Amino acid sequence: MAKVREYRFDNFKLLLIFLVVFGHFLELFLKKSVTAELYTIIYTFHMPAFIFISGYFSKRFDVANLIKSIIVPYVIFGLLYAVFISVVFDKSFSYSFFTPYWILWYLFSLLIWKLITPIFTKLKYHLVVAFAVGLLISIDSSVGYFASMSRTFVFFPFFLLGYNFNKEFLDNKKSILGLAGLVLALLLTYFVLIKGFNISYHFLYGSHAYDAIGWGILMRACVYAIAILFILSLLVVIYKKKIPFVTVLGANTIVTYLMHGFVIKYLASLNIFTDMSFSTSIILALVLSTTIVVAFGNRYVTKYFDVGLAKLSGLIIKKDPT
Numbered sequence: 001m002a003k004v005r006e007y008r009f010d011n012f013k014l015l016l017i018f019l020v021v022f023g024h025f026l027e028l029f030l031k032k033s034v035t036a037e038l039y040t041i042i043y044t045f046h047m048p049a050f051i052f053i054s055g056y057f058s059k060r061f062d063v064a065n066l067i068k069s070i071i072v073p074y075v076i077f078g079l080l081y082a083v084f085i086s087v088v089f090d091k092s093f094s095y096s097f098f099t100p101y102w103i104l105w106y107l108f109s110l111l112i113w114k115l116i117t118p119i120f121t122k123l124k125y126h127l128v129v130a131f132a133v134g135l136l137i138s139i140d141s142s143v144g145y146f147a148s149m150s151r152t153f154v155f156f157p158f159f160l161l162g163y164n165f166n167k168e169f170l171d172n173k174k175s176i177l178g179l180a181g182l183v184l185a186l187l188l189t190y191f192v193l194i195k196g197f198n199i200s201y202h203f204l205y206g207s208h209a210y211d212a213i214g215w216g217i218l219m220r221a222c223v224y225a226i227a228i229l230f231i232l233s234l235l236v237v238i239y240k241k242k243i244p245f246v247t248v249l250g251a252n253t254i255v256t257y258l259m260h261g262f263v264i265k266y267l268a269s270l271n272i273f274t275d276m277s278f279s280t281s282i283i284l285a286l287v288l289s290t291t292i293v294v295a296f297g298n299r300y301v302t303k304y305f306d307v308g309l310a311k312l313s314g315l316i317i318k319k320d321p322t
Contacts, residue, residue, distance in 0.1 A: 006167070007247050008240035009053055014250025014293070015238070016053075017257060019046040021292050024103075024264045025285035033278035036201060037194055043204040044189050044223060045230035047106070048158040052231050054110055055162025061118050066111065068313040069254070074100075074107040076312070077258050084262060088269050098147050103261050105145075105207075109152040113159045120160070127164065130157040131224065135217045141209035154206035157224065158231075170235060178236025185229040192222070199223075249297035255305045256296040263292055 019042050026039045075097070081104070082095040095101075100108040120126050137143055137153040144150055193199045203213050204223065210216045249256075267273075267288075273281045295301070 005242075005251075007242045008170075008235070008238050009056070010247045010250040011240075011243065012049070012234060012238045012250070013053060013253050014246065014297075015234070016046050016050050017250065017253040017297070018289055018293050020050070020257060021260045021264075022285055022289040024260065025289055028264075028268055028285075029273040029276070029278075029281045032273075032281060035278065035281075037190070040194055040199065040201045040204065041186065041189050043201055044193065045185070045227045045234075048155060048227040049231045049234065050106075051110075051113075051155050051158040052162035052165070055113070055117075055159035056165050058114055058117065058159070058163055061114070064313070066114060067316055068309050070107050070111045070114070072309055072312050072316070073254070073258060074104060074111070077107075078104055081261065085265065088266060099145055100148050103257065105148040105151055106257070108148040109155065112148070112152050113156060117160065117163055121163070127157065127160055130160050134224070135220055138208065138210045138213075138220070139217075141211055143209065145207060150208070151206045154220075158227070161228070161231075169232075173236045175237050178233045181229055181233030182237060185226055185233060188226050188229070193226070248299055249293055251299075252302045252306075253297065255302050256293055259296045260292045263288075 023039060023042045023046065026035050026042075030036050030039060078097070078101055079095060081101050082093055085091055085101075086093045120130070123129055134154050134157050137150060143153075197215070197219065199215065199219065200213060202208055203215050203219065273284070276284070
């Protein structure tokens with residue numbers, strides 16, 4: 001029996017990948033008007049939600065798929081970004097397998113999550129342990145970007161939440177309930193995190209020690225709670241059926257995720273947002289984000305990307321001739 005595709009999650013991923021791209025465009029003009037506040041709202045939940053979905057679809061352990069979908073792209077794009085940055089920004093070539101470059105942290109951490117989850121979930125209270133570690137890890141100032149250690153543990157609870165998630169939770173949930181939760185999450189983010197505590201968006205990266213960023217365990221617990229509220233509320237309100245020409249863009253977001261960084265960094269080198277007004281910058285960011293998602297997320301680009309990964313993975317994984 002053919003597996004039924006869960007279009008709700010494709011639609012959710014489409015929203016999230018758009019926010020990833022749009023968020024990175026916002027980084028190019030963070031000092032303008034309310035850009036930093038909008039950026040903070042997005043970063044409160046968009047990567048936790050992506051990681052939650054990754055966990056949801058990671059219930060089956062497959063070594064071959066790990067090589068094809070994570071290790072091969074991680075190595076290839078790590079090298080490509082190293083060359084690209086050295087050329088565009090006239091910097092010396094620098095590459096380190098264990099220090100992921102920028103957006104590639106997600107692939108490195110995803111590999112770790114997929115490897116340790118089958119073992120970690122044998123613990124009776126594995127979710128409690130994961131949240132405890134996520135809260136405590138930033139006490140140690142030595143844990144940082146190396147091996148994506150900090151982010152791996154800070155965001156691991158979301159991966160486990162997705163791994164343990166039962167979609168029956170969504171049965172008979174009214175959209176009005178999800179909308180109410182979404183409004184509450186937005187209000188909490190704006191009035192508690194941004195206006196109340198004046199939280200720095202750097203805290204939401206999950207890569208800094210508490211003593212370096214100025215907030216501690218209680219703030220992370222607050223961010224955890226708001227992010228979970230965002231995720232569950234969006235799951236309820238996201239359209240669950242296929243949308244022609246649209247849903248497919250969220251079916252395989254990894255191509256968009258990996259490729260959009262080249263566009264962002266190139267435009268950053270041109271400083272195109274420097275002399276623009278806030279409204280013009282926002283409109284351009286929205287248009288460019290939409291263009292990138294459509295250009296890299298369509299089925300034709302994805303097809304050739306998958307073929308290329310399969311061939312490269314085939315060099316590593318030799319099929320049994322029998």
